[in-house]
Amino acid sequence: MTERIFNFSAGPAVLPLPVLEEAQRDLVALQGVGMSVLEISHRSKTFEAIRDGAESDIRKLAGISDDYAVLFLQGGATLQFSMVPMNLLPTDGTADYVDTGSWASKAAKEAGKVARVHLAGSSKATSYDRIPAAADLEWSATPAYVHMTSNNTIYGTQWHRLPEIPRDAILVNDASSDIFCRPADFSRFGLVYAGAQKNLSIAGLTLVIVRKDLLERAPESLPVYLRYATHAGSESMYNTPPTFAIYVLRLVLRWLLDQGGLTAIGERNERKAGKLYAEIDRSGFWRGHARSDSRSWMNVTFRLPSEELEQRFVAEATAAGLDGLKGHRSVGGVRASIYNAFPDAGVDALVDFMREFERRNG
Amino acid sequence: MTERIFNFSAGPAVLPLPVLEEAQRDLVALQGVGMSVLEISHRSKTFEAIRDGAESDIRKLAGISDDYAVLFLQGGATLQFSMVPMNLLPTDGTADYVDTGSWASKAAKEAGKVARVHLAGSSKATSYDRIPAAADLEWSATPAYVHMTSNNTIYGTQWHRLPEIPRDAILVNDASSDIFCRPADFSRFGLVYAGAQKNLSIAGLTLVIVRKDLLERAPESLPVYLRYATHAGSESMYNTPPTFAIYVLRLVLRWLLDQGGLTAIGERNERKAGKLYAEIDRSGFWRGHARSDSRSWMNVTFRLPSEELEQRFVAEATAAGLDGLKGHRSVGGVRASIYNAFPDAGVDALVDFMREFERRNG
16 A cells, blocks of 8 residues: 655645545445445435434534534535525625635625625734734624634634624634634534535535524525525435535544544644644744734644745655645745644654754754 | 445446446555545645546547536536526526426526526426427527426436527536436537536536536626636636545546447447336336337336335345335336446346246236
8 A cells, every 4th residue: 555645735635544444445335235335325224324423423523402403515615605695694784704814805705795794804914814803803783694714724823712793693604624623612603614625524515504593594586505494404415415525524523523522632733733833933943924822723834934945845845745735825835734634643743844954954 | 345236326326346446446545645535635736637637538528629618516406407597597588498307397496586487398297208399399589598408317218319499599408317328419508517426426526518608698796606607717626626526537437438438338328228128118017107209228217017016126126136226206116227337237137137026926
């Protein structure tokens, strides 16, 4: 077997090795079923058990009550940028958006096609290096909802405390790049969505957790696929769901539970990120992009003294089996994505590599 | 390894064994890449080669010219039911739909949310047992497009000749259950869409082939994910595409080319279906649902003398390793789905089983 390298990709991203091994075993013929997991009907008992198991494991892992529907959709966060306002924002209403990066900004733009958008705060002026402070957030009078992006993949920033929003407003969160990275009180949210390809499963699946009382806000004229109620009323089986991605999700959820659940995962993520930030802060050689209070546990972004050194760093790291470290073009430098499934050994290897690189180039 | 059975499921459906074996091999670590095909970034050179290969193989296999864009989307045919009219139907226009079954009817219903729909023909009165004859189709004066469903999975009917539509009208085809089942002149179509889980790949991928000059008809206000132009302008990489489903598609396309392309595949499909229809017609025991001139090469639907016998047939077939034969509840009886990847040996096994069943119960 080809040896595995350390994959720091921002997504699609690394999956737990036991998940890959189990998926590999089932890939030609599921035990006792006689066909591949890729071939089973979404109406079969085998798949129903997988789907039901994924939903119940999500509820167990994150403490999601029956007041919420758990939906398995397609189209990524990008389709959610539109589905959220199409379902929750009346055409004469206003939605408040906090602009913490490119994706948050794209989400606001799509909402603007449906109704009025109020920009409650932005860190654009400082290259999205922070989550706006509470004092810098100004809500509109009666927002239909408030939209936040809990982790900003490109810039490496993360909300570590939820915003205080107007009473009766609904908090909507794009959690694509940090869902289930630690315990969270989901009852604070009206709707949470997440593309699966970072912390949950493979690309092609979108998880939506939505309070059931919000489902009926959508106008009748909405396309059937774009109505949350369509999927909530049919256990996400109105049309053929992405069966294999849901199967991989199920395996990942089992793995998260086996690790000790979100408390244990959160401790591990904080420790992993802490090692990298400690190294960044150790000398003046590295320069973190995110302000200390906004640093992400999932995407660690930093610069080197020159672009030439940054290019060399990425090239040499790749050659050393540390892949996917090139920063997004809008920030430059280095980005280490260290999602739930990213192993401690990979973080240690990167820290060692950074020390050695600084010794040779510092 | 668990033995594989014959999977007659209507979709998700059987995949070629060499495709499964190659996917299995790559599932923990792609040769020379050091990570699973499930984990590779959609921005990596490895995935770009997979995506580009899938597109060029589609063009080669089906003779698709550069006048058409080839798009890899999500949301299944169901989202296309809405995307087609949102992109191609002006709010003061009319689209013509031919109602050949449940899915065609659902497509028309979604178009009706955008503008006027003219029902050009329907076989609903005869339980969708046929494709309407040319004489039974009446077009509106200037339809923005004409929508057809080339194969009707539930009823087992298929268009074997394209309809003659008004000059300047655009033909749109839902080819979810028969795409690439034989050679076709794609230049007759303005847009073809297909959920991948029957003849192309796994669930969670939608193939759209659209004439490029149609891309700009969409209104500016359309959600970004729902605009074909968004995806055509970014090689289907505006947001993260369903990478693994595209990888499996690539493997299936290679397999189709290795089989000799669509001419060879078409001959094989006609032969496979022919064997089953010959058996249905051999005695009075079986009763085909579809009228002879409309019989599908992909889904063969038939009834037995009683519902009790039908239940026994399906149960005994399942026990004998012939899985997924239960007909859809709206037709009843038996449905054998025999898509491109379904092996000849499985058809022969079903014919043998039918003979033996008739001998014991006839």
